[in-house]
Amino acid sequence: MDREETSARIAALIEPFNKKGVAVTDATRFTDDLEFDSLTVMDFVAAIEDEFDIIISMNAQAEIENYGQLVDAVVKLQG
Amino acid sequence: MTEAVNQPDQPETLVGGEKDLFSKFDSLIQMRTDLLSTGVTDPFGMVMERVVSPTVAICNGRETILLGTYNYMGMTFDPDVIAAGKQALDDFGSGTTGSRVLNGTYAGHKAVEQALCDFYAMDHAMVFSTGYQANLGIISTIAGKGDYIILDIDSHASIWDGCKMGDAEVVPFKHNDIEAMEKRLRRIPEGAGKLVILEGVYSMMGDIAPLKEMIAVAKKYGAMVLVDEAHSMGFIGPNGRGVAEDQGCLDDVDFVIGTFSKSVGTVGGFCVSNHPKFEIMRLVCRPYVFTASLPPSVVATAATSIRKLMDGKAKREHLWENSKVLHKGLTDAGFQLGTESPQSAIIAVIMPDLERGAAMWEALLHEGLYVNLARPPATPANMTLLRCSLCAEHSAEQVQQIIGMFTRAGKAVGILG
Ligand SMILES: Cc1ncc(COP(=O)(O)O)c(C=O)c1O
Numbered sequence: 181m182d183r184e185e186t187s188a189r190i191a192a193l194i195e196p197f198n199k200k201g202v203a204v205t206d207a208t209r210f211t212d213d214l215e216f217d218s219l220t221v222m223d224f225v226a227a228i229e230d231e232f233d234i235i236i237s238m239n240a241q242a243e244i245e246n247y248g249q250l251v252d253a254v255v256k257l258q259g
Numbered sequence: 260m261t262e263a264v265n266q267p268d269q270p271e272t273l274v275g276g277e278k279d280l281f282s283k284f285d286s287l288i289q290m291r292t293d294l295l296s297t298g299v300t301d302p303f304g305m306v307m308e309r310v311v312s313p314t315v316a317i318c319n320g321r322e323t324i325l326l327g328t329y330n331y332m333g334m335t336f337d338p339d340v341i342a343a344g345k346q347a348l349d350d351f352g353s354g355t356t357g358s359r360v361l362n363g364t365y366a367g368h369k370a371v372e373q374a375l376c377d378f379y380a381m382d383h384a385m386v387f388s389t390g391y392q393a394n395l396g397i398i399s400t401i402a403g404k405g406d407y408i409i410l411d412i413d414s415h416a417s418i419w420d421g422c423k424m425g426d427a428e429v430v431p432f433k434h435n436d437i438e439a440m441e442k443r444l445r446r447i448p449e450g451a452g453k454l455v456i457l458e459g460v461y462s463m464m465g466d467i468a469p470l471k472e473m474i475a476v477a478k479k480y481g482a483m484v485l486v487d488e489a490h491s492m493g494f495i496g497p498n499g500r501g502v503a504e505d506q507g508c509l510d511d512v513d514f515v516i517g518t519f520s521k522s523v524g525t526v527g528g529f530c531v532s533n534h535p536k537f538e539i540m541r542l543v544c545r546p547y548v549f550t551a552s553l554p555p556s557v558v559a560t561a562a563t564s565i566r567k568l569m570d571g572k573a574k575r576e577h578l579w580e581n582s583k584v585l586h587k588g589l590t591d592a593g594f595q596l597g598t599e600s601p602q603s604a605i606i607a608v609i610m611p612d613l614e615r616g617a618a619m620w621e622a623l624l625h626e627g628l629y630v631n632l633a634r635p636p637a638t639p640a641n642m643t644l645l646r647c648s649l650c651a652e653h654s655a656e657q658v659q660q661i662i663g664m665f666t667r668a669g670k671a672v673g674i675l676g
Contacts, residue, residue, distance in 0.1 A: 226432075229442070235430055237407070237428040
């Protein structure tokens with residue numbers, strides 16, 4: 181799956197978690213801009229893992245701060 | 260410094276002060292300041308002036324029933340336990356001044372490890388200076404680079420810290436969710452080592468894990484299983500070995516982690532296992548090697564207590580009775596509890612918010628009752644909880660008294676209608 185398609189699918193998944201309707205770009209940060217707390221992060225990560233049938237370990241999550249980094253990580257994890 | 264004194268007209272330092280390494284704690288400091296400015300007693304600064312028994316202490320000059328000490332089996336004042344500690348002080352001195360692998364293994368350390376082997380009917384037992392260090396040491400040592408740790412999201416801080424200290428990939432799943440756990444196990448790359456970490460009783464809400472089902476799934480995927488039974492030892496299971504024993508799956512647990520700081524009534528931690536190579540842990544586990552061993556009096560009290568817990572059937576039954584009565588009493592009074600039915604000796608009372616939780620905690624203290632206040636971020640779903648832990652030494656009358664205190668305090672604070 182290419183980056184564009186991956187991004188589109190993640191964008192759809194982020195919708196229910198984007199409570200404030202923030203316009204999401206590659207630079208959007210999960211904690212600072214979307215105000216995700218640890219519980220939201222867990223549910224959101226689980227949704228992505230299920231959608232793409234991958235594991236995003238805590239170690240990998242620690243490297244991901246914004247949306248663009250997440251898309252890149254998911255593209256890479258799909259191999 | 261002197262300069263500041265000489266410049267009285269300069270504006271005072273702004274709130275938060277100069278930015279330094281402590282700036283990251285500003286929001287927490289603010290939260291505490293706000294809470295304390297409402298006039299409540301600091302819930303994290305209580306001092307017990309005198310301890311009368313496992314269930315009663317003098318706090319702030321007032322006789323107080325203890326309902327938040329995890330002293331489940333009330334062993335802290337057991338005459339045999341105390342006598343063993345005194346004897347060990349006389350015979351072996353006040354401390355070992357050394358690591359377990361150097362000069363810190365006395366006869367008493369071997370004796371308490373044997374008591375644990377007998378208690379759990381397992382081949383190996385390794386005693387650490389605390390339960391925190393047992394988790395830290397075992398987890399960080401057995402799961403290394405390239406291995407995967409699959410753990411419940413509501414795991415105790417010591418488990419998380421053990422994960423952080425090691426080099427394994429850490430993958431949490433939703434609390435007690437068997438399907439979520441299985442999905443993650445299924446996705447782990449072929450050939451990677453796997454460690455599943457669960458707890459018997461989760462201490463925040465007092466709920467237990469469906470260990471039998473979860474361990475069966477873990478084994479299906481070839482994972483090793485570690486279960487922290489800190490809050491079930493001595494109480495749950497036919498022999499008090501914990502939730503895994505109660506559910507008939509202890510044989511499938513590779514490592515049981517436990518503590519002496521709850522049912523055993525002293526301090527210390529341990530891991531028991533049947534793994535044939537387990538003894539190598541003593542040389543490679545850094546939180547075991549690079550710290551001093553427990554004092555002789557502590558291991559003597561622990562060994563005596565553990566052996567007495569082996570036949571604590573009557574006490575276990577009374578503790579269950581206490582949990583059931585308190586759970587029903589609080590439910591009937593109108594409180595919202597962490598579990599629908601009593602599952603352990605912990606009963607979590609859910610507070611509407613931190614302010615009213617702290618007010619309720621203080622009102623209870625004025626009534627003469629101590630419970631544990633748990634607040635975000637240590638709690639699941641960022642709840643504020645009043646955690647109650649019952650003791651086998653609480654009398655039936657005390658439990659009734661406790662229900663009365665909760666009801667009065669709940670009305671005074673406006674939590675009950
Ligand atoms: C689940 C769990 N594991 C480990 C520990 C640590 O035990 P200790 O007090 O011996 O460090 C605790 C309690 O503090 C606990 O609740």
